[in-house]
Amino acid sequence: MSGQRELGDFLQTRRAQLRPEDVGLPDYGDRRRVPGLRREELALLAGVSSSYYTRLEQGQSVGASPEILDAIGRALHLDEAEQRHLHDLAGSARRRAVARRPPAEHVDASIFGLLEAFGDVPALVSGRRGDVLAWNRMGHALFASHIDPAGPMDPDNRPNLPRLIFLDPHTRALYADWPRKARAVVENLRMTAGRHTDDALLTSLVGELAMKSAEFAAMWADHKVSPCDSAVYEMNHPLVGSLVVTQQSMRPPRGEERHIVLGLAEPGSPSQAALRLLSQATAPEVRRERECPVADARSGSPSPGRCRTP
Structure with a gap:
């Protein structure tokens, strides 16, 4: 992704959404060639x-000061x-950064311990591009029980x-209001892309989704x-039916672009x-031990003993 082009496109789309009356300018009813x-x-x-x-807006000037950017933001x-x-x-x-392949993301051992400490609260760790870096048993069960844990x-x-x-029909069916969830994912991914226009893997992911999903391309x-x-979603789980879950995102210590996502009811x-x-x-x-009769080797009669049942 080109930072200059992304900047110009962002300014253009935001400008197109404003009407003269929105910003206190007179509208004389003249016909405009472009919206906004x-x-x-x-x-x-x-x-x-x-x-x-x-x-x-055309990407020919990249030296805008923070003060000018703030002024343009207020105007928009x-x-x-x-x-x-x-x-x-x-x-x-x-920066005019060159696209590069970043190193693989990983989580520290302490994060695995933190996920387990959540117990029956569904939890997962999401990386910069939305890769699932880790999850606890309930995180897998709630968000993606149909794939390999x-x-x-x-x-x-x-x-x-x-x-x-x-792209996954099972995950799509999981959300009662799928378009709302999908928009949230795209809008968050857009913010990440703005910070990392040089991330070749992120650029590749966006290209793949735009090619395979017309809905993603439009959003x-x-x-x-x-x-x-944080957002509240109604989910239609294949095992337990309808439930309302608050998906709360938080950063782990030294998390940088990683987030812990919790499913709270x-x-x-x-x-x-x-x-x-x-x-x-x-x-x-859980293998449980219980009392069960064990045949006495000498008499053949049952005697108290312990056996394991699955």
Whole structure:
């Protein structure tokens, strides 16, 4: 991905969403060749020259100061996440970084211990591009029970959350409001792409999804961004049916681009009961000892002993 092109496309799509009346400009009812504000109108609102803003949008000027970017963001009515994305894109455009293949992501042993400490709370660790780096038993059971639980251990074939959401029918059926979940995934991936325009694997993932999913391509073209910090979803699980789960994202210590995603249900709710049932249904077989009759070697009559049952 080119930082200059991404910056220009982002500015253009945001400008197209604003109407003159949204920013206090008179609308004389004239016919516009393009939707939204004109470049000169946006430049006027931001306090920069029209020629300078045009060069910025066309990728011909990459030296915009933080103050100018803030002014343009205010003129575009950007929210906090969009403003941060604007600065990330401008920084990437200045660096002119060459696409490279980053090293494989991994998690420390302490993170595996943390996942297990969550007990029956579904939890997984997501990497920069949405690869599942690790999960606990319930994280696998809730989010991807149909795939190999050992998948995260293979760096070359790890489950990838954006790929599952858009290309896997089982994951698609898991969400009652799939379009909302899909948009959240795309908007979060857009923010990551703005910070890492030189990540060849991320560029390849975006290209693959755009080629294989028209829905992803349309959502990606909107250039909308939003962090995936916390959201409530209704899920239709194949084992326990409908349940409402808050998917809460948090960064582990020294996590950088990694996130721990938890699946939380309201205490005392039917959804919590469904998670408890899911835990019981997917628990590993426990070998239990019990008293059982054992034949006496001399008499053949049963005598108390211990045997194991699966």
